[in-house]
Amino acid sequence: MPFDNNYTLNTVDVCPVGALTSKDFRFQMRAWFLKETRSLCTSCATGCNVIIGSREEKIYRYTPRDNDAVNASWMCDAGRLNYKWIGRADRLREVLVRGRKAAWPDALGEISDRLKQAPAGSVAIVASARQTNEELWLLSKLKARLGALSDSVGREGPADKLLVSADKNPNTNGARLTGICFTEIGTSLPQIAHGIASGKVKTLIVFGEDVTKHGLGADLLGKLEMLIVSDILPGATTQLAHYLLPGAAHAEKRGSFTNGKGRVQKFMKAVEAPGDARAEWEFLHDLVHQVTGRNGFVTIEGLFNQMAQEVPAFNGLTWAALGDTGVTVPI
Numbered sequence: 001m002p003f004d005n006n007y008t009l010n011t012v013d014v015c016p017v018g019a020l021t022s023k024d025f026r027f028q029m030r031a032w033f034l035k036e037t038r039s040l041c042t043s044c045a046t047g048c049n050v051i052i053g054s055r056e057e058k059i060y061r062y063t064p065r066d067n068d069a070v071n072a073s074w075m076c077d078a079g080r081l082n083y084k085w086i087g088r089a090d091r092l093r094e095v096l097v098r099g100r101k102a103a104w105p106d107a108l109g110e111i112s113d114r115l116k117q118a119p120a121g122s123v124a125i126v127a128s129a130r131q132t133n134e135e136l137w138l139l140s141k142l143k144a145r146l147g148a149l150s151d152s153v154g155r156e157g158p159a160d161k162l163l164v165s166a167d168k169n170p171n172t173n174g175a176r177l178t179g180i181c182f183t184e185i186g187t188s189l190p191q192i193a194h195g196i197a198s199g200k201v202k203t204l205i206v207f208g209e210d211v212t213k214h215g216l217g218a219d220l221l222g223k224l225e226m227l228i229v230s231d232i233l234p235g236a237t238t239q240l241a242h243y244l245l246p247g248a249a250h251a252e253k254r255g256s257f258t259n260g261k262g263r264v265q266k267f268m269k270a271v272e273a274p275g276d277a278r279a280e281w282e283f284l285h286d287l288v289h290q291v292t293g294r295n296g297f298v299t300i301e302g303l304f305n306q307m308a309q310e311v312p313a314f315n316g317l318t319w320a321a322l323g324d325t326g327v328t329v330p331i
């Protein structure tokens with residue numbers, strides 16, 4: 001029988017003599033040269049625990065990491081092989097203000113000056129359920145200060161009865177629990193589109209989503225006075241941005257996600273982000289400080305602990321207490 005399913009590469013992990021190898025990894029790098037970093041798969045809401053194997057800022061493989069509460073010692077092939085985009089040559093690596101290269105402090109200063117003057121209700125936020133809990137929570141602070149409408153984009157696909165979830169976002173629950181979107185993800189997007197069409201919404205902040213594919217086409221985006229976009233890879237929305245802020249992939253930063261079953265799990269940094277790209281929580285912290293006057297912690301530990309005090313679902317959690325395998329919260 002052909003050996004053809006979505007879990008074949010687990011045989012490489014369990015082969016006792018190393019006779020079975022992965023076509024993707026073999027002869028690419030000697031396994032003992034790899035730096036091993038505790039991380040998570042972000043390809044669906046299951047949040048399988050993984051080890052990222054990297055060397056000299058390049059990722060060579062994901063392998064499953066034991067967590068009996070999530071994936072035991074397994075992961076699917078699709079998730080395991082979905083890492084090459086992180087090293088793509090066309091990654092966004094420069095801050096651009098109306099197409100011209102700019103420095104982070106100048107761009108953030110201009111954005112915050114303009115946001116501070118924005119009338120209540122004139123700003124909308126499209127966040128991403130691929131962002132971390134901490135980043136979504138910081139965006140919720142901007143949302144509260146600006147009286148902004150906010151939402152995120154749903155991403156569905158086939159599930160199986162083993163590990164794979166139909167929800168292809170790693171942090172839909174984080175987006176809900178931090179108040180960025182309500183029970184049904186994506187339901188406020190038509191309202192945001194209507195707000196732009198009617199002229200009420202004049203500023204749109206987009207993180208990590210190509211909104212032109214989700215009801216906010218180029219014609220609508222063209223009506224905005226200010227389009228602020230942060231992303232990792234170029235797309236139709238990044239091309240239209242007035243302010244383009246290059247972000248970091250999860251493998252390039254620390255943070256936490258809340259998986260489909262409410263397990264809050266943290267991940268560590270394996271490689272550096274390219275060029276001027278920065279972890280979103282770092283520059284969102286600066287932006288929230290400048291717009292709301294609220295200064296907080298500038299470490300991920302401090303930020304998480306502060307979020308845990310304020311977001312009811314996370315009450316009582318600490319970064320340290322998440323340990324390597326996470327903690328389940330009620331969702």
Ligand code: SF4
Nearest residue numbers: 041043044048076079
């Ligand atoms: S089941 Fe989901 S989280 Fe786990 S490896 Fe596959 S895609 Fe990644």
